[in-house]
Amino acid sequence: MSTAGERAEVRIQIVEDERIVALDLKQDLESMGYRVCGVAASESHALELARREPPDLVLMDINLGAGGDGTRAAKRLMDEYRVPVVYLTAYAEPETLKRAGLTAPYGYLLKPFELRELNATIHMALARREVERQAERAELRYRLALDAGRLGVLEFGASGNELELHGHAALLFEQAGLPPALTREAFMARLDAVSQARLGTLRSQPGQDLHALARWQLGPQRQLWLEIHARHFAQEARIIGVFRDVSSQVDSEAQLRQAAVVFESAADAIVILDVDGRLRAVNPAFCTLTGWAAEEVLGTRLTDILHTQRQTDLLLHDPHNQAEPRHGEVLCKRRDGSQFPAWEHVAPVFSDDGRLSHQVLSFTDISALRRAETQIQHLAFHDALTGLGNRHHMDYCLKQFIGASDAKPEGGGFALCFLDLDGFKAINDTLGHHRGDELLVAIAQRLCACLRRSDVAIRLGGDEFVILLSQLAQRDALLALADKLLAAIREPVQLEGVEPVSVSASLGLALFPEHASTADELVKAADTAMYAAKSAGRNRCEIYDSHLAARAVERLQIEQGLRRARVGEQLQLHWQPIVELASGRVLGAEALLRWQHPEYGAISPERFIPIAEESGLIEDIGRAVLQEACRQGRAWLDAGLHLERIAVNVSARQLQREGFVNAVRQALLQHAFPADRLELELTESALQTVDSGQRLLGELRRLGVKLAIDDFGTGFSSLSMLKYFPLDRLKIDRSFIRDLETDANDQAITRAIVALARALGLALTAEGVESAAQRQALQALGVEEAQGWLFSKAVPAHEFALTQLQAELARHLH
Numbered sequence: 001m002s003t004a005g006e007r008a009e010v011r012i013q014i015v016e017d018e019r020i021v022a023l024d025l026k027q028d029l030e031s032m033g034y035r036v037c038g039v040a041a042s043e044s045h046a047l048e049l050a051r052r053e054p055p056d057l058v059l060m061d062i063n064l065g066a067g068g069d070g071t072r073a074a075k076r077l078m079d080e081y082r083v084p085v086v087y088l089t090a091y092a093e094p095e096t097l098k099r100a101g102l103t104a105p106y107g108y109l110l111k112p113f114e115l116r117e118l119n120a121t122i123h124m125a126l127a128r129r130e131v132e133r134q135a136e137r138a139e140l141r142y143r144l145a146l147d148a149g150r151l152g153v154l155e156f157g158a159s160g161n162e163l164e165l166h167g168h169a170a171l172l173f174e175q176a177g178l179p180p181a182l183t184r185e186a187f188m189a190r191l192d193a194v195s196q197a198r199l200g201t202l203r204s205q206p207g208q209d210l211h212a213l214a215r216w217q218l219g220p221q222r223q224l225w226l227e228i229h230a231r232h233f234a235q236e237a238r239i240i241g242v243f244r245d246v247s248s249q250v251d252s253e254a255q256l257r258q259a260a261v262v263f264e265s266a267a268d269a270i271v272i273l274d275v276d277g278r279l280r281a282v283n284p285a286f287c288t289l290t291g292w293a294a295e296e297v298l299g300t301r302l303t304d305i306l307h308t309q310r311q312t313d314l315l316l317h318d319p320h321n322q323a324e325p326r327h328g329e330v331l332c333k334r335r336d337g338s339q340f341p342a343w344e345h346v347a348p349v350f351s352d353d354g355r356l357s358h359q360v361l362s363f364t365d366i367s368a369l370r371r372a373e374t375q376i377q378h379l380a381f382h383d384a385l386t387g388l389g390n391r392h393h394m395d396y397c398l399k400q401f402i403g404a405s406d407a408k409p410e411g412g413g414f415a416l417c418f419l420d421l422d423g424f425k426a427i428n429d430t431l432g433h434h435r436g437d438e439l440l441v442a443i444a445q446r447l448c449a450c451l452r453r454s455d456v457a458i459r460l461g462g463d464e465f466v467i468l469l470s471q472l473a474q475r476d477a478l479l480a481l482a483d484k485l486l487a488a489i490r491e492p493v494q495l496e497g498v499e500p501v502s503v504s505a506s507l508g509l510a511l512f513p514e515h516a517s518t519a520d521e522l523v524k525a526a527d528t529a530m531y532a533a534k535s536a537g538r539n540r541c542e543i544y545d546s547h548l549a550a551r552a553v554e555r556l557q558i559e560q561g562l563r564r565a566r567v568g569e570q571l572q573l574h575w576q577p578i579v580e581l582a583s584g585r586v587l588g589a590e591a592l593l594r595w596q597h598p599e600y601g602a603i604s605p606e607r608f609i610p611i612a613e614e615s616g617l618i619e620d621i622g623r624a625v626l627q628e629a630c631r632q633g634r635a636w637l638d639a640g641l642h643l644e645r646i647a648v649n650v651s652a653r654q655l656q657r658e659g660f661v662n663a664v665r666q667a668l669l670q671h672a673f674p675a676d677r678l679e680l681e682l683t684e685s686a687l688q689t690v691d692s693g694q695r696l697l698g699e700l701r702r703l704g705v706k707l708a709i710d711d712f713g714t715g716f717s718s719l720s721m722l723k724y725f726p727l728d729r730l731k732i733d734r735s736f737i738r739d740l741e742t743d744a745n746d747q748a749i750t751r752a753i754v755a756l757a758r759a760l761g762l763a764l765t766a767e768g769v770e771s772a773a774q775r776q777a778l779q780a781l782g783v784e785e786a787q788g789w790l791f792s793k794a795v796p797a798h799e800f801a802l803t804q805l806q807a808e809l810a811r812h813l814h
């Protein structure tokens with residue numbers, strides 16, 4: 001732009017409808033050193049010239065005749081091209097002056113004027129325009145600053161309630177749904193209390209500045225953070241402030257602070273790597289986990305200090321695969337060289353231009369997890385008590401053994417030994433589960449001591465063990481090992497706080513592939529053989545053969561049949577008389593159970609009673625036997641058959657069952673049978689298995705029933721039990737009676753039992769008397785009562801009653 005001092009530069013446009021006047025004026029101007037850049041005679045021409053080359057000033061005639069209105073042209077030139085206009089006119093009446101005044105002209109010269117007046121007016125106009133231009137530029141800079149900083153401006157008086165808002169303030173209020181025109185109070189009401197107070201105080205502090213970070217309530221759920229810088233301009237008595245929305249900045253800072261806390265206090269190690277893989281920051285957890293101090297590792301490469309070079313570790317840190325977050329297990333090493341497994345997460349950080357700038361790596365030590373997994377794995381495959389393998393382990397090993405055997409048809413066989421402890425339940429029940437567990441652990445150790453490394457010992461549960469014997473298909477070798485195992489198990493075991501105990505075991509052996517083609521078949525075959533060993537008297541080993549399988553099937557059939565059989569139906573009580581030897585009088589009768597199977601006919605109690613005991617069915621059967629015996633006893637009494645007693649066998653399982661005493665009481669009450677005419681026969685071994693035998697027998701005694709020890713002399717119990725248990729009678733086992741007339745030992749034992757019974761005040765009955773010689777021998781030894789086939793086998797109740805009544809009748813007749 002030209003200035004008045006540099007006239008050659010000042011471009012002036014003339015707008016004059018009278019051509020002569022215009023030319024004169026042009027000459028005058030040029031003579032004064034101005035450049036006339038255009039002469040127009042009309043409104044439109046003037047605008048067209050200005051559009052082509054905007055002048056520094058326009059000298060405008062107001063009345064352009066047909067060319068239009070000079071004031072209208074002046075207004076458009078100012079508005080559209082920011083060109084200052086000076087009116088040169090002959091008119092000065094009020095209406096013209098008013099119209100011209102509305103266009104805010106830069107000068108108004110009445111024609112005729114002198115050139116020096118014109119020159120001075122031009123000078124003043126240009127000078128004013130220059131000042132305005134500077135103000136406009138300042139305004140632009142101010143606008144630009146407001147825009148760039150997204151600043152709002154607020155202005156209010158030291159008194160009063162009006163508020164002016166400029167800049168980006170309006171945008172804010174638009175967001176809040178507020179009208180752009182707000183009162184000062186409405187604005188202040190949304191500020192937090194502290195900022196409200198400070199801004200309020202500023203009104204009474206001319207010349208003071210305020211810088212505040214204020215919370216401004218935008219809506220019920222939303223608030224903005226405003227950074228406000230305000231000043232009290234004393235002269236204007238106004239407060240003007242600029243403010244900007246710094247909410248996202250405040251939020252970011254809060255997030256940064258939170259992130260810093262997370263970084264510092266996280267339990268996971270966190271490492272920040274630059275693009276070269278060098279450590280730029282580590283958190284305290286990193287130092288704790290690895291043993292490195294931060295200053296020792298910053299700047300080093302991660303691979304130099306932390307990771308072992310496993311394949312998975314390398315994959316996680318592949319430089320060609322860094323754009324995606326990734327995680328995986330890695331093996332880390334500590335400062336001292338020790339290693340630990342870790343779960344690592346790597347996340348890339350990108351700069352604004354999308355380039356990878358850093359990587360954030362976090363990891364956590366998963367040693368404890370891995371240890372727990374190993375432990376769980378071990379627990380899943382091992383017995384927690386003994387440490388031997390469990391059923392899963394057996395299944396797994398059997399698969400392996402069978403696979404190896406199939407791969408090597410010649411000589412690849414192996415054996416499976418099924419082992420069940422004899423009498424373990426009694427020990428568990430009498431000494432308690434802790435001692436039972438101790439015993440199992442000791443047995444497991446002994447088994448292992450007998451085995452080779454390639455054999456596998458398993459505890460299936462309870463007192464059942466399985467041993468897989470690799471490449472051992474020779475029967476001799478197997479039996480030798482079985483003997484070794486049996487001997488090892490028999491050795492007394494010292495348990496804590498009690499006398500040493502001895503158990504035996506029953507072993508069943510089956511060979512693969514000789515006896516089975518699958519794992520299940522093999523286990524079943526060995527189980528069958530083990531049962532055979534148990535049935536054959538325990539403490540022995542049986543090798544599987546097909547007969548055993550047949551017996552096992554038979555056993556199963558008996559068990560199934562027993563489940564259906566009922567006392568009084570298929571199961572009937574037979575009665576064997578108990579005789580006074582001197583007179584031959586029948587004193588009583590022993591109830592003996594008989595089973596008439598609808599398909600297989602009569603099944604011996606020696607066969608089905610042990611199965612009923614093993615399966616637990618004896619508990620219900622025994623209860624029914626008691627009921628039936630009492631019912632029958634009552635019926636005989638009512639019929640005039642006055643037996644001194646009836647004897648009923650009671651098995652160990654019945655005694656162990658809770659409520660046995662009640663069951664006896666109920667049977668007696670239900671059938672109104674006198675308690676003192678009922679004698680319960682218990683074996684020595686049954687007594688040993690009952691936890692509190694003394695108490696139990698005491699309760700039975702208090703009911704009034706009699707108690708006899710059956711098969712006396714065959715059990716393992718000590719004689720001291722005779723002293724402790726409240727007994728009434730001993731029944732000499734028939735094994736001592738069989739050869740009594742000829743065998744001096746049997747005589748000596750029987751004599752000793754007679755003496756013992758007398759000394760303890762116990763009654764005595766001999767069992768299994770088959771011959772008159774045996775009867776005499778017993779009488780000679782002082783035995784007064786007996787039973788046996790010599791007198792009668794066990795017979796049905798009606799037959800027994802008939803015989804007794806006939807005998808009584810005969811006695812009466814004599």
Ligand SMILES: Nc1nc2c(ncn2[C@@H]2O[C@H](COP(=O)(O)O[C@H]3[C@@H](O)[C@H](n4cnc5c(=O)[nH]c(N)nc54)O[C@@H]3COP(=O)(O)O)[C@@H](O)[C@H]2O)c(=O)[nH]1
Pocket residue numbers: 576590591592593594604605606609622625649650651681710711734767768769770787788789790794
């Ligand atoms: N818990 C229960 N056990 C019972 C019950 N009924 C029987 N049993 C027990 O079954 C075993 C076998 O009994 P069984 O085949 O009846 O044998 C008994 C007699 O028949 C037999 N006996 C009797 N006299 C003679 C004889 O002169 N010679 C000879 N060879 N045998 C004879 O002895 C058995 C009597 O046994 P015991 O009980 O020991 O007196 C047997 O153990 C029965 O106890 C029942 O209801 N419950």
